[in-house]
Amino acid sequence: MKLTVVGTGYVGLVTGACFAEMGNDVLCIDVDAGKIERLARGELPIFEPGLKEEIVLRNVAEGRLHFSTDVKEGVRFGTMQFIAVGTPPGEDGSADMQHVLAAARAIGEHMSDYKLVIDKSTVPVGTADRVRAHILLCMLAYYVEWHMREAWRELMFADTDQAAKATRDPVAAAERSQLALDKLSSRKLDDGTPAHSFATL
Numbered sequence: 001m002k003l004t005v006v007g008t009g010y011v012g013l014v015t016g017a018c019f020a021e022m023g024n025d026v027l028c029i030d031v032d033a034g035k036i037e038r039l040a041r042g043e044l045p046i047f048e049p050g051l052k053e054e055i056v057l058r059n060v061a062e063g064r065l066h067f068s069t070d071v072k073e074g075v076r077f078g079t080m081q082f083i084a085v086g087t088p089p090g091e092d093g094s095a096d097m098q099h100v101l102a103a104a105r106a107i108g109e110h111m112s113d114y115k116l117v118i119d120k121s122t123v124p125v126g127t128a129d130r131v132r133a134h135i136l137l138c139m140l141a142y143y144v145e146w147h148m149r150e151a152w153r154e155l156m157f158a159d160t161d162q163a164a165k166a167t168r169d170p171v172a173a174a175e176r177s178q179l180a181l182d183k184l185s186s187r188k189l190d191d192g193t194p195a196h197s198f199a200t201l
Contacts, residue, residue, distance in 0.1 A: 001025070004078030006103045007121070008035055008067065010046045012084035015120055017051060020059035027066045029074035039067045075110035083131070084120040095124055104131040108138030 001024050005016040008030040016028040030036055035045055042060075044052050059065035068074060075081065085099035100121050107117060117135065119127055 001080070002078045003027070003080045003082065004029060004074045005082045005084050005120075006030075006071075006074065006106075007083070007085035007099075008032075008039060008045065009084070009086055010048075011120055011122075012082070013039075013044065013046060013056070014048060014051065015082055015084050017055045017059060017065060020065040021055050023064070025064055025066075026059075027068060027074055027077045029068055029071055031069060031071070033069050036067050036069050071106045072110045075107050075115070076112065079114065079116060081107055081115050081117045082120045083117065087121050087123055095122065097123065097127070097130070100127065101130065101134050104134040105138045108135035111135075111139070 003016075003019050003024050003026045005012050005019075005026060005028045008016070008028050012028060012030075016026045020026040028039075038045065039056075042052070042057055044056060056065065083100055083103045085103055087095040087097060087100060090096050100119070100123060104117070107115060117131060119131060
C-alpha cells in the first residue's frame, strides 16, 4: 500500500519508517528542505535506538521509504495521508494547530481522488472536524475557481451573440455556472461513487 506521512519529526519519521518496515511504500513529506536533504544523506533528525541502521537506512536502500519536499507529489502518492506534524504548546498550554491545518489545506488543494486522512499528531478533541472542514473548503475553492475559468473559456469561444448576451446578463451567467457545478457533482467514478462526494472524507 502507498502511504504518505506529512512531517519527518519524531512522530512522522518513526511512523513512516515502521510502516515501510511492514512492507508498505512510504513517502515522507516535509517543508524543511534542509531536513529532507539530511535524511537523503542518511542523517536522522532524531535518535531512537535501532531506528537508523535497522529500519530507516535499510528501507531506503530497499526502495520502500522515500523523502521529499514536494507537497503535491505527497498528496497524490498515498491513498492514506498521515498528518504527523508538530503541535507545540502555546503560552496558554494549548496545542499550536497551525501546521496540522496547513497540512489539511495542502491535502484539500491537491487531492484529485479518494484519500483517507489520519491525524497522527498530538491534537485536542475535535481536531478531525477542523481538519475535514479545511480540506473541504480548499476543495470547494479549487473546483469553483476551475469552473469559473472553464465557463469563461467557453464564453470566449462561443457564438458571439450568445457570448455578448451572457456577458450583459449576470443572471444567465450565474445559471450557466450553476449548471457546470451541477454537472461536476453528478459525475460518477467507475464503481458508481460520486466523483466529488465530500461525505467520504
